[in-house]
Structure formats: C-alpha cells, structure tokens
Amino acid sequence: MDERVREHAEVLIDWSARVEEGDDVVLSVGPDAHDLAVAVAEKLGERGANLLATYSSGEVTRAYLREYDGEFDEPAHERALYEHADVVLSLGGGRNTSAMADVSGDTRQAYDTARAGVREARFDTRWVSTIHPTRALAQQANMAYEEYRDFAYDAILRDWESLAEEMGRMKDVLDGGSEVRLVSGGTDLSMQIDDRTAVNSAASVAYDSHNLPSGEVFTAPYATEGEVTFDVPMTIRGEPVRDVRLEFDDGEVVDYDAEQGGEVIEAVLETDDGARRLGELGIGMNRGIDRYTDTILFDEKMGDTVHLALGRAYDACLPTGESGNESAVHVDLITDVSEDSQLEVDGETVQRDGRFRWEDGFEG
Amino acid sequence: MDERVREHAEVLIDWSARVEEGDDVVLSVGPDAHDLAVAVAEKLGERGANLLATYSSGEVTRAYLREYDGEFDEPAHERALYEHADVVLSLGGGRNTSAMADVSGDTRQAYDTARAGVREARFDTRWVSTIHPTRALAQQANMAYEEYRDFAYDAILRDWESLAEEMGRMKDVLDGGSEVRLVSGGTDLSMQIDDRTAVNSAASVAYDSHNLPSGEVFTAPYATEGEVTFDVPMTIRGEPVRDVRLEFDDGEVVDYDAEQGGEVIEAVLETDDGARRLGELGIGMNRGIDRYTDTILFDEKMGDTVHLALGRAYDACLPTGESGNESAVHVDLITDVSEDSQLEVDGETVQRDGRFRWEDGFEG
Structure with missing residues (x-):
C-alpha cells in the first residue's frame, strides 16, 4: 500500500474527525475506496473506536431508484444508525463519476426529500467527506492515474x-x-x-x-x-x-x-x-x-x-x-x-x- | 449481467426473505458481490422496500482487529441499525477466503463476545445469508470461475x-x-x-x-x-x-x-x-x-x-x-x-x- 494512503487515513481520523476511544464511527466506502477503508480501519482500531462500514455505490443506488415506484419512505434503520453515531467518515471513490446519469432529477429530489431526517442526523455527527484517488476521478480530471494521485495527496497531505x-x-x-x-x-x-x-x-x-x-x-x-x-x-x-x-x-x-x-x-x-x-x-x-x-x-x-x-x-x-x-x-x-x-x-x-x-x- | 444474477436476487427477496413494501432492509455486500448487490437493489426498489447497504470486507475487519488494543465495546450504532431493521440480506463474496487468516482466534472471539447484542438483534430480523459466486470461492472449490458459477446457480436456483x-x-x-x-x-x-x-x-x-x-x-x-x-x-x-x-x-x-x-x-x-x-x-x-x-x-x-x-x-x-x-x-x-x-x-x-x-x- 502506498504510504500516502496511511497518511491520508491518519489526517482524516486525527486532524479532521478528532476520533476518540469509544466513538461509534460509520465508515462509508465507495467501491474503489477499499484501500483507504483498510487504512482507516487500522487507525480506528488503534484509537479504540467502533467501526461499521457502509457501502456507497452509485450503481446500487441507480438500480434501486430506477426501479422504485411510488412515494419514498424515510428509512428508520438508517436514521437510527446515524442518531447513534458519533462520527461519519465518507470515503468517495466510485468506478464511474456518471454512474447515476440516467436517474431523473425528480426521482433524486424525491428520494433526498424523504431522507431529510437521515441527513439531519448525519449532519449532527462529526462528519467528514473525503475521496480516495481513483481511476474514475483521474479521468474526470483529465489526468493519468499516477498523476492524479500525486495531485490529490498534495491537496490532502498539507500542514x-x-x-x-x-x-x-x-x-x-x-x-x-x-x-x-x-x-x-x-x-x-x-x-x-x-x-x-x-x-x-x-x-x-x-x-x-x-x-x-x-x-x-x-x-x-x-x-x-x-x-x-x-x-x-x-x-x-x-x-x-x-x-x-x-x-x-x-x-x-x-x-x-x-x-x-x-x-x-x-x-x-x-x-x-x-x-x-x-x-x-x-x-x-x-x-x-x-x-x-x-x-x-x-x-x-x-x-x-x-x-x-x-x-x-x-x-x-x-x-x-x-x-x-x-x-x-x-x-x-x-x-x-x-x-x-x-x-x-x-x-x-x-x-x-x-x-x-x-x-x-x-x-x- | 448474467440473467442468473437477477434470478438469484429474485429468489432471495421473494422466496427466502419475503420482502414486503416498506421493509427496512440492510444489504451486507462483500467486496466482490457488487453485481448481486445491484440486482438485489433493483428488486428492493420494485418491492418498495428501504435499502441501506453495509460493506462486509475481511480485509477491513482484519486491519481493524489487528490494530485494536484493549477491550472491545458493543457498537451502539450498529445495534440500533439492526434493532430497527426488518430484513438483513448478507451477500458473501470476498476476494480471498483466507483474508482473516492472521487474526488470532482469541481476538476474533473477544470481538464476537462483545457484539453478542448486535448478533442477537440481527437474528431477530428476517435474515438470510447467501453468496455471490466469486473467483475466490471458485478457487476454494478447486473450480474454474465459469464452472463454479454454473455449480452455484444449480444449487441456488431450485424449484x-x-x-x-x-x-x-x-x-x-x-x-x-x-x-x-x-x-x-x-x-x-x-x-x-x-x-x-x-x-x-x-x-x-x-x-x-x-x-x-x-x-x-x-x-x-x-x-x-x-x-x-x-x-x-x-x-x-x-x-x-x-x-x-x-x-x-x-x-x-x-x-x-x-x-x-x-x-x-x-x-x-x-x-x-x-x-x-x-x-x-x-x-x-x-x-x-x-x-x-x-x-x-x-x-x-x-x-x-x-x-x-x-x-x-x-x-x-x-x-x-x-x-x-x-x-x-x-x-x-x-x-x-x-x-x-x-x-x-x-x-x-x-x-x-x-x-x-x-x-x-x-x-x-
């Protein structure tokens, strides 16, 4: 593993989210953010925090939203998860930044509206969003993969x-x-x-x-x-x-x-x-x-x-x-x-x- | 997508878990079970159930457990998630069936013991465990990948x-x-x-x-x-x-x-x-x-x-x-x-x- 992945995890845990022993942490993992998730899990273990990983995939959400017919509910289980969480760490990193391109704006908006309580509970935690430099993000940036990783870590690993x-x-x-x-x-x-x-x-x-x-x-x-x-x-x-x-x-x-x-x-x-x-x-x-x-x-x-x-x-x-x-x-x-x-x-x-x-x- | 993946999702949702409209469903996704997760998400959308996906990776758990030092806590957020869930669908499918091989038995046991309440809440739902046929499972079975998929779907897609x-x-x-x-x-x-x-x-x-x-x-x-x-x-x-x-x-x-x-x-x-x-x-x-x-x-x-x-x-x-x-x-x-x-x-x-x-x- 590139040592910068571990440094990224350390900045995220210690500087950004201020994770402490006993914190209940939700780690949201994009399909291509696996390596960063492993590095973050190491640090969460070191700090003695509790870890639950969720899977954040545009393709899964697209499949769900395109087939859904009717009014969206607020998911009580997801809301309960965030209401009991101290920290939410989102590790963005899909395989295609356009994965949800064919989901209509109306559907997305109805889905977001139904989930206002989930979002509020999430914003009530020490939440931090970051990205793992993936090939899809490199492509979006018009860069080679290695070049994009250098770019991303220059931005993330500051003093x-x-x-x-x-x-x-x-x-x-x-x-x-x-x-x-x-x-x-x-x-x-x-x-x-x-x-x-x-x-x-x-x-x-x-x-x-x-x-x-x-x-x-x-x-x-x-x-x-x-x-x-x-x-x-x-x-x-x-x-x-x-x-x-x-x-x-x-x-x-x-x-x-x-x-x-x-x-x-x-x-x-x-x-x-x-x-x-x-x-x-x-x-x-x-x-x-x-x-x-x-x-x-x-x-x-x-x-x-x-x-x-x-x-x-x-x-x-x-x-x-x-x-x-x-x-x-x-x-x-x-x-x-x-x-x-x-x-x-x-x-x-x-x-x-x-x-x-x-x-x-x-x-x- | 192989049509059998969609058939697998349908058997899981309708025959196995008896998913109904409005059910709060936790979908546990192994790193290589993504395609099945997409197919299950489609069916959950069709049925009007609520979906939260979790990420179940032996590598993430290994990293966490190897670095953890001290007594394990019961994670209140994870317990709350299952206490509010109606259905838990586990889609096994890692990249290496030996991913946790170097985690000591004592550590695993202490972790499991601390999570008894989480497990109990999970067993109190309509839970179903299945696997997505992956290359790692094919290897474990001494089979070629295509051969293993035929084998797995013969077992899963019964009358x-x-x-x-x-x-x-x-x-x-x-x-x-x-x-x-x-x-x-x-x-x-x-x-x-x-x-x-x-x-x-x-x-x-x-x-x-x-x-x-x-x-x-x-x-x-x-x-x-x-x-x-x-x-x-x-x-x-x-x-x-x-x-x-x-x-x-x-x-x-x-x-x-x-x-x-x-x-x-x-x-x-x-x-x-x-x-x-x-x-x-x-x-x-x-x-x-x-x-x-x-x-x-x-x-x-x-x-x-x-x-x-x-x-x-x-x-x-x-x-x-x-x-x-x-x-x-x-x-x-x-x-x-x-x-x-x-x-x-x-x-x-x-x-x-x-x-x-x-x-x-x-x-x-």
Missing part, C-alpha cells in the same frame, strides 16, 4: 495546523470588515459583509469544516453590486460551463452571459428568488491544489482563486437566529485571482496577484 | 416450493420417529430423536431457514451409540480433515481416529463436555449440489449426504423451554450415502443408496 493559522488571518480581516471589493479581468464587484462571520474551513470538525481537503475561508455576503467573470471552467448539472459573466444591482443578478453553458446558468437563476443572490464568498487558500479538476471538493479550495455561490447561505456565517439568503440551490462559480487582481476589504488590499499582505512578495 | 414439499416428507418421518439408524461403509450408528422436532430448511424465513442455498432437514439427536465414518473431506479451522471415524457410547465420543487432521478433531472434542456429543443430525437433500466444494454453506446440503455436528444443538429442534446439547462449538462432519447405505427410522428404511422411499428406484 493543516499552519494553514489553519494562515487562514485565521484571512478570517480576522473578513470578520473585522464591512465591504469587500474584488477587481480582476472582467470583474469589479463589491459586497457587504457587515455582521457576518467567516468560517476558517481548515478540514477539521474543530473548525466547523467537513471536507478533506479543504482550505478556504468563506462568508455570506449581501447587497452585491457590479460585475464578475468566472474564468475557471466547470461542469454544472452535467453541462460544461465557461466564462460566465454576472451583473449585480442591489444584491440581485440583473444580467448574465456565458461563453458556454448559458442555459444552465439561466436555469439556476430561475430556480427561485434566492438563486439570483449570492450565498457565499469563498477565498481558496490551498496551494496544494494548483489546477482545475472539475471536482468541486478540490476546485473551490484552489490557491489563488475566489468563488461565489448563487443561492443558499450557510448558517455558520450569520448572526445567531438570523437567516441569510435562502434558496433550493447553491451553485459555486470560480475565478482565478493569480494575476492582475486584487481583493480589498474596506478599501485596504488584502490580496494582490495571488499574494496575501502577510506574505513575501506582496505589493501593497 | 424451492417443490423441494420444500419433498423435505416436508422427511421432516414428518423424523417428527414421528424415535430412533434413527445410519448404516454405510464404516458406519453403524443409532441415535434417539424422541420429542425432537425436525427443521425443514427450505431456504426461506417462512421455514425458519436462513441460508440460500439450503436444502436439508435437521434435528437434534441424543443417546448416540455405535460408530460413524465421515468420508467427505473438509477444511476445519484451516486444516484439511479426511476420513474421521468416531465411536460413541452412551451419547459420547469414546474413541476417534482420522486419516488426516486428527489433531483438529482432538482439539474440537476437548473444547468442553458438549463437544463430545452430537448437536445435529442433518439430511442433505439439495441435488443441485452434486460435489464437495469445501464451503459448509453448500457441502452440508449436498444431495445424498448425511451430516452430524459435534457440539451445540439448535433450539428450534427442542421441546419449548428445554435446552439441548450445549457447547462453544458446532462442527459439521459429512458422510456420503449415495451407495451401500441406508437410513432407518424406527426400523423402517427411509433412504437406501441415495433414494428416498417416495422416489422411483427405491428398493425397500
């Missing part, structure tokens, strides 16, 4: 403690600020963040962060004005999307176009009122991720990028008891800020051309 | 309704009888079965039978006298065992020898007092199983064989409230009765040279 500290600086700037302005090619956008709290997403439940890798600082902006161009290509709802431009007035999208995938953007914007407003401003700070791979788990954390999401805001960013932007969707779009860019908070530049003001090479 | 009816005749004979005598090469053995109830193990929870394939009628004998030779070779505790001969007096083994594996037999007999007495007499009636494959799930149901188990008796065979032979072990040994053999109940021959008295070709 998280030191990155958390650096991201803490960015969080402090956002928490103390009122207005953010982003200037880049095709972008001059301002947003209000007064009263909002940024999340230092450092790939650990101790930071309210549930993805490994992570490495972003995000908040929930409002009253957006100006225009923004997203130059990082993505796949949204199965459609390639490229160079989306959005124009905001009084917090809402008033105009848009796209080099490719304009129809998907239109569909997103028409979902509901909240889909025309921003739910998230995120600053990607994981420089172990140095290229786009069409997997949101990685792309939105890429160093020297900024992403904005249309739709739902995270409660963690809002004053207690207050609700932010609400929507059925949360669609991230990403822009490169490594060149000819600057990010200002209350008129002071925090990042210019990919360098933060606390870094060598920053020109204020 | 179960008609076999259940035929086995019912055997059950009636045993239930009405007091003494069984088995005569064959190296065997002349008599046992008492008065007051005991035979189980018609017809591969369905409706018959209190939890294996697919099944196809045996068994009861719990006592007061065994005489000698018996088991000519079907087996692997017991990892050791090959061949031509075991046991001599009984007043219900207990008083002498034994074996062509091969005598030490394993000695270890079994020395476990406890109950290990020297019989816990089971089983009549193999599944003629789809026509050869020995060193897998007890198949071997003990082989047509024209009789098996006896040293050790623990099943409660189902005993008068209500009475306990039968007790032991920490239950070790099956098998003898071929297809030639020069007869099985008598109260002096009347029920089976001679592999033919039952209700069959053509039986010579009474």
Whole structure:
C-alpha cells in the first residue's frame, strides 16, 4: 500500500474527525475506496473506536431508484444508525463519476426529500467527506492515474495546523470588515459583509469544516453590486460551463452571459428568488491544489482563486437566529485571482496577484 | 449481467426473505458481490422496500482487529441499525477466503463476545445469508470461475416450493420417529430423536431457514451409540480433515481416529463436555449440489449426504423451554450415502443408496 494512503487515513481520523476511544464511527466506502477503508480501519482500531462500514455505490443506488415506484419512505434503520453515531467518515471513490446519469432529477429530489431526517442526523455527527484517488476521478480530471494521485495527496497531505493559522488571518480581516471589493479581468464587484462571520474551513470538525481537503475561508455576503467573470471552467448539472459573466444591482443578478453553458446558468437563476443572490464568498487558500479538476471538493479550495455561490447561505456565517439568503440551490462559480487582481476589504488590499499582505512578495 | 444474477436476487427477496413494501432492509455486500448487490437493489426498489447497504470486507475487519488494543465495546450504532431493521440480506463474496487468516482466534472471539447484542438483534430480523459466486470461492472449490458459477446457480436456483414439499416428507418421518439408524461403509450408528422436532430448511424465513442455498432437514439427536465414518473431506479451522471415524457410547465420543487432521478433531472434542456429543443430525437433500466444494454453506446440503455436528444443538429442534446439547462449538462432519447405505427410522428404511422411499428406484 502506498504510504500516502496511511497518511491520508491518519489526517482524516486525527486532524479532521478528532476520533476518540469509544466513538461509534460509520465508515462509508465507495467501491474503489477499499484501500483507504483498510487504512482507516487500522487507525480506528488503534484509537479504540467502533467501526461499521457502509457501502456507497452509485450503481446500487441507480438500480434501486430506477426501479422504485411510488412515494419514498424515510428509512428508520438508517436514521437510527446515524442518531447513534458519533462520527461519519465518507470515503468517495466510485468506478464511474456518471454512474447515476440516467436517474431523473425528480426521482433524486424525491428520494433526498424523504431522507431529510437521515441527513439531519448525519449532519449532527462529526462528519467528514473525503475521496480516495481513483481511476474514475483521474479521468474526470483529465489526468493519468499516477498523476492524479500525486495531485490529490498534495491537496490532502498539507500542514493543516499552519494553514489553519494562515487562514485565521484571512478570517480576522473578513470578520473585522464591512465591504469587500474584488477587481480582476472582467470583474469589479463589491459586497457587504457587515455582521457576518467567516468560517476558517481548515478540514477539521474543530473548525466547523467537513471536507478533506479543504482550505478556504468563506462568508455570506449581501447587497452585491457590479460585475464578475468566472474564468475557471466547470461542469454544472452535467453541462460544461465557461466564462460566465454576472451583473449585480442591489444584491440581485440583473444580467448574465456565458461563453458556454448559458442555459444552465439561466436555469439556476430561475430556480427561485434566492438563486439570483449570492450565498457565499469563498477565498481558496490551498496551494496544494494548483489546477482545475472539475471536482468541486478540490476546485473551490484552489490557491489563488475566489468563488461565489448563487443561492443558499450557510448558517455558520450569520448572526445567531438570523437567516441569510435562502434558496433550493447553491451553485459555486470560480475565478482565478493569480494575476492582475486584487481583493480589498474596506478599501485596504488584502490580496494582490495571488499574494496575501502577510506574505513575501506582496505589493501593497 | 448474467440473467442468473437477477434470478438469484429474485429468489432471495421473494422466496427466502419475503420482502414486503416498506421493509427496512440492510444489504451486507462483500467486496466482490457488487453485481448481486445491484440486482438485489433493483428488486428492493420494485418491492418498495428501504435499502441501506453495509460493506462486509475481511480485509477491513482484519486491519481493524489487528490494530485494536484493549477491550472491545458493543457498537451502539450498529445495534440500533439492526434493532430497527426488518430484513438483513448478507451477500458473501470476498476476494480471498483466507483474508482473516492472521487474526488470532482469541481476538476474533473477544470481538464476537462483545457484539453478542448486535448478533442477537440481527437474528431477530428476517435474515438470510447467501453468496455471490466469486473467483475466490471458485478457487476454494478447486473450480474454474465459469464452472463454479454454473455449480452455484444449480444449487441456488431450485424449484424451492417443490423441494420444500419433498423435505416436508422427511421432516414428518423424523417428527414421528424415535430412533434413527445410519448404516454405510464404516458406519453403524443409532441415535434417539424422541420429542425432537425436525427443521425443514427450505431456504426461506417462512421455514425458519436462513441460508440460500439450503436444502436439508435437521434435528437434534441424543443417546448416540455405535460408530460413524465421515468420508467427505473438509477444511476445519484451516486444516484439511479426511476420513474421521468416531465411536460413541452412551451419547459420547469414546474413541476417534482420522486419516488426516486428527489433531483438529482432538482439539474440537476437548473444547468442553458438549463437544463430545452430537448437536445435529442433518439430511442433505439439495441435488443441485452434486460435489464437495469445501464451503459448509453448500457441502452440508449436498444431495445424498448425511451430516452430524459435534457440539451445540439448535433450539428450534427442542421441546419449548428445554435446552439441548450445549457447547462453544458446532462442527459439521459429512458422510456420503449415495451407495451401500441406508437410513432407518424406527426400523423402517427411509433412504437406501441415495433414494428416498417416495422416489422411483427405491428398493425397500
């Protein structure tokens, strides 16, 4: 076994999920994530935690959903499992990232809706989602398998403690600020963040962060004005999307176009009122991720990028008891800020051309 | 997908587990049983049952157990899962039947002991264990993969309704009888079965039978006298065992020898007092199983064989409230009765040279 698989397991158990002796752990295993499951099982044994492995296969779910006819029930046994679990570790890694391509959106949505209680119980644990670098994910990223493994482990095996500290600086700037302005090619956008709290997403439940890798600082902006161009290509709802431009007035999208995938953007914007407003401003700070791979788990954390999401805001960013932007969707779009860019908070530049003001090479 | 995989799924769901709409089903999937899991998921969808898949990997369990240090806990989340489940379907099919070979017996036993509540909750559901024919099982059976699949589906895809009816005749004979005598090469053995109830193990929870394939009628004998030779070779505790001969007096083994594996037999007999007495007499009636494959799930149901188990008796065979032979072990040994053999109940021959008295070709 590649030693990095064991290191991945160790980061997941100790840094991300903070597993302790006696914890009841659910380990969700993708069909090609077996090796990581073995490494995680070793560590769970060492820590004296209890282990139940579930099997997470798009092909099994597809077969089930396509034959299901009628109303979906909430499965009481699955809900009971999560209600009694302390930790849920999801090891993504299927054999085909399009395994569920021929399941209708309506069916998926009905299934998800019926399982709201299961999801809630799961989110009530110390849950962490990660992926095992598989051939299917390498293919999705347009990379050779070995190349993709190097890429994935560069992103996952960071010095998280030191990155958390650096991201803490960015969080402090956002928490103390009122207005953010982003200037880049095709972008001059301002947003209000007064009263909002940024999340230092450092790939650990101790930071309210549930993805490994992570490495972003995000908040929930409002009253957006100006225009923004997203130059990082993505796949949204199965459609390639490229160079989306959005124009905001009084917090809402008033105009848009796209080099490719304009129809998907239109569909997103028409979902509901909240889909025309921003739910998230995120600053990607994981420089172990140095290229786009069409997997949101990685792309939105890429160093020297900024992403904005249309739709739902995270409660963690809002004053207690207050609700932010609400929507059925949360669609991230990403822009490169490594060149000819600057990010200002209350008129002071925090990042210019990919360098933060606390870094060598920053020109204020 | 081989159409037999879908037929297997259908027998499992409808005949064996009697799955109904709204049932909460746990599907335990071995790493190489994926195709059967997909076929079962289709059928569960059709039936409107709820599905949670667990991952049952010897390699994952091995990794966990080898690193675990200290007392095992009972996992509350796993117990809650089974307590809320209606049906548990186990699809065996690993990549290596020796995957746990280097986990010590003490560790396995401590793990099993801590999980008694989980096991009990699982046995309280409509549970059924089956296997998906894998390369590892083909290898264990000394067969080519394609050959093994034919073998496995011949055993699994029976006309179960008609076999259940035929086995019912055997059950009636045993239930009405007091003494069984088995005569064959190296065997002349008599046992008492008065007051005991035979189980018609017809591969369905409706018959209190939890294996697919099944196809045996068994009861719990006592007061065994005489000698018996088991000519079907087996692997017991990892050791090959061949031509075991046991001599009984007043219900207990008083002498034994074996062509091969005598030490394993000695270890079994020395476990406890109950290990020297019989816990089971089983009549193999599944003629789809026509050869020995060193897998007890198949071997003990082989047509024209009789098996006896040293050790623990099943409660189902005993008068209500009475306990039968007790032991920490239950070790099956098998003898071929297809030639020069007869099985008598109260002096009347029920089976001679592999033919039952209700069959053509039986010579009474």
